[in-house]
Amino acid sequence: MRSLRISIFVPLVILFLVPVTSVAQNRASVSGYVRDGRTGNTLIAANLKLADLQKGTTTDTSGYFSLTDLQADTYLLIVSYMGYQRFEKKVKLEKGEHLQLYIRLKPEGYLLDEVVVQSQRKNAYSISSAHIKAAFIQKTPTVFQADVFRSLQLRPGIKAASDFSSSLYIRGGSPDQTLI
Numbered sequence: 001m002r003s004l005r006i007s008i009f010v011p012l013v014i015l016f017l018v019p020v021t022s023v024a025q026n027r028a029s030v031s032g033y034v035r036d037g038r039t040g041n042t043l044i045a046a047n048l049k050l051a052d053l054q055k056g057t058t059t060d061t062s063g064y065f066s067l068t069d070l071q072a073d074t075y076l077l078i079v080s081y082m083g084y085q086r087f088e089k090k091v092k093l094e095k096g097e098h099l100q101l102y103i104r105l106k107p108e109g110y111l112l113d114e115v116v117v118q119s120q121r122k123n124a125y126s127i128s129s130a131h132i133k134a135a136f137i138q139k140t141p142t143v144f145q146a147d148v149f150r151s152l153q154l155r156p157g158i159k160a161a162s163d164f165s166s167s168l169y170i171r172g173g174s175p176d177q178t179l180i
Contacts, residue, residue, distance in 0.1 A: 026095045028099070029068040030099045031066040034065065037084075037106040043059060049078045051078055074092045075093070076090055
């Protein structure tokens with residue numbers, strides 16, 4: 001019984017795969033690399049388009065592209081990349097052809113108008129300061145009496161150098177940059 005299923009299954013698989021492979025052999029493809037014309041460096045994300053089909057792709061990190069499942073015909077291949085001259089080429093594909101292209105784009109300079117940046121000078125040095133009211137210092141929990149340095153440490157970004165020192169570290173600075 002099992003051999004009967006296999007003997008029926010195998011011809012059915014072959015029957016369905018033959019038309020698929022014959023259709024795939026009639027299709028053509030275009031692939032290749034896009035590089036800088038001067039340096040030979042790969043151009044990542046260059047745009048490629050078959051103008052007649054409105055079908056396109058971009059290059060990968062190695063500059064490789066692939067356009068598959070094309071019918072045999074003549075197409076206009078357009079390659080563009082920011083800062084480079086546009087590349088156009090007529091490509092004629094036959095049935096089952098896999099055309100490999102190596103495209104080198106020429107750099108294109110842009111002539112821009114002059115840009116002038118001006119600024120008005122303000123204070124060259126801006127010293128930031130924080131004011132703490134005596135009421136805040138009085139409300140701070142203490143052991144004996146109100147302590148200015150202990151109350152400052154309750155503010156964000158301020159900590160003491162040690163328990164035995166009056167030096168304070170304020171975020172982004174050192175104790176010798178703090179003035180109290």
